[in-house]
Amino acid sequence: MIIVHHLNNSRSQRILWMLEEMGVAYEIAHHQRDPVTRLAPPELLAVHPLGKSPVIVDDGQVVAESGAILEYLIERHGGGAFAPDRASRDWVSYVQWMHYAEGSAMLPLLLALYAGRLGDAAQPLWPRIQGEIGANLAFIEASVTGKSFLVGDRLTAADVQIVFVLEAADANGALAALPQSKRYLAALQARPAYQRAVDKGGPYDLGGNRS
Numbered sequence: 353m354i355i356v357h358h359l360n361n362s363r364s365q366r367i368l369w370m371l372e373e374m375g376v377a378y379e380i381a382h383h384q385r386d387p388v389t390r391l392a393p394p395e396l397l398a399v400h401p402l403g404k405s406p407v408i409v410d411d412g413q414v415v416a417e418s419g420a421i422l423e424y425l426i427e428r429h430g431g432g433a434f435a436p437d438r439a440s441r442d443w444v445s446y447v448q449w450m451h452y453a454e455g456s457a458m459l460p461l462l463l464a465l466y467a468g469r470l471g472d473a474a475q476p477l478w479p480r481i482q483g484e485i486g487a488n489l490a491f492i493e494a495s496v497t498g499k500s501f502l503v504g505d506r507l508t509a510a511d512v513q514i515v516f517v518l519e520a521a522d523a524n525g526a527l528a529a530l531p532q533s534k535r536y537l538a539a540l541q542a543r544p545a546y547q548r549a550v551d552k553g554g555p556y557d558l559g560g561n562r563s
């Protein structure tokens with residue numbers, strides 16, 4: 353049985369959504385952020401040395417890092433769905449999005465979160481941070497324009513990865529002028545599997561400066 357160590361209001365929502373789309377049985381181990389620091393509770397350190405979420409345990413195998421978890425689930429339990437054929441051009445695009453979400457797109461959003469806590473001391477950083485957020489969101493906006501899915505004509509794990517980026521940006525107020533991203537996001541959030549994942553994961557709200 354797959355166990356998902358789920359932290360409230362976090363990236364592990366991605367994993368619940370993917371598993372619901374796949375129709376694979378799983379259990380949730382619920383963990384709550386510290387109400388003051390917003391950090392994960394220390395018990396997650398017993399699951400993985402980084403003490404972060406998401407992390408899953410499947411038949412004794414521990415997997416951390418959301419992109420890696422999604423790849424693992426697709427390989428072991430996905431039966432060929434939710435990723436393009438490896439020989440196709442779409443697969444190359446898919447791999448790019450899978451790495452891009454955490455490797456590039458999240459960084460300026462997280463920098464904004466932390467710089468926001470520094471007050472005036474962060475003033476010199478803001479032009480660069482805002483520039484990077486703008487460039488990344490413009491890239492995503494152009495990539496989803498007129499499309500329901502990032503790659504091909506069906507849902508892949510790349511959509512699951514990028515939806516969290518857009519949700520974090522939305523919580524920041526950064527999607528206001530990006531109508532295609534808002535449309536793309538709303539359509540994916542309306543999927544029954546997404547809704548079931550939220551029901552099972554508990555209240556999901558990325559506002560309030562969470563990392």
Ligand SMILES: N[C@@H](CCC(=O)N[C@@H](CS)C(=O)NCC(=O)O)C(=O)O
Pocket residue numbers: 359361362363364390391392393403404405406416417418419454563
């Ligand atoms: N790149 C990692 C990021 C993992 C991560 O930072 N998770 C956050 C939740 S969204 C976390 O556990 N934060 C609590 C903490 O750092 O204590 C991934 O995609 O899994």
